[in-house]
Amino acid sequence: MYLYQSVIGDHRIRFVVQTEHLKEWIAARFPEERQHDGAENGESGPLEEAVLTIKDFYGSMYDDGPVEIESDEDSVTYTRTDYRMVASADYSRVELAVFDDLALKHALINWYSAWLIHRRKGLLIHSSCVVENGKAWLFVGHSGAGKSTVTELSAPRPILSDEATLLLLGPDGKVTIQDSPLRSENEERGEVSACELGGIHFLIQSADVRRDPVSKVETLVGLMDKVFYWKHNKLETAKMIAVCREVVQRTPAYNLYFQKNDTFWGQIS
């Protein structure tokens, strides 16, 4: 078994993995804990911790089937043809067996979002996120709306995510976007590790370039639709909604009409 520890925001993830390949995959994506990350988290006490045990050689290639979820008092089990994941009821202890890298990424997105939502500390959102003027700007849209186009057009601005944005709620209610360890392209880690969220943009491809404010309720509905969350429990669903509401209350949101070029940045301050 190989061990690897990562610290992101206010939490630590301990990976216990079966093969060197798995360890390399994790190490390329999750920032390794540095010595001064230590056991304490500034004034807010010890780091929250999760332990993931990951094994290889499970199942068969993904067949487009759904994730099956079963839960009882002690655990939640997620099953797909290419992975099986058993999490403790608080999501802090996980046994995961995967077929390949695609399965590993999907399972980790699934678990990570569930663990954050369970503690109301954040969530993962199907979106891309780019830094400009010291703020993180989130881009959401349906498949093909331009989330990855936006990141391609945004060079040399730092990219925090291109698929699964990692959003954390601070104790002061501040909304922070962490550099996402789970990406689709450009899988190397970005040069900015975290940034406060400046705004949410719903992408609409258009002949003109402009942005219009979106009401809080529309933003809530639009955001909830993009959270990585597989429903299985009403309490967890209510927590997911509560986290989204916190984010929406603190964050301006816009419909961004854009052409496939970088002029849209002129609309974003």
Next chain:
Amino acid sequence: MTVLANQLLQRQEFIETAELDGEWVLLDLDSHSITKVNEMGGYIWELMENCPTISQLTDRIAAEFNADRLQVEADVEAFVAELIRVGLVTHD
């Protein structure tokens, strides 16, 4: 007086409500359906807990807003009928 007027209305269990900038959403935790209502709709949803009939809702709102009772009753009934249609409220 209509058929619904004195029937006991029951709000569906497991509905999460959120009020943001004067708009409300009613979120069904079972089906994940989302219903948007305006401020008055959110107010009626809240009132329904203690005023579970159209008559009681009408009395309360007509008094509070000093409005015509017949008009209020027609509006409340139309709104409640819509809530019943989308499955957020049941009646006996």
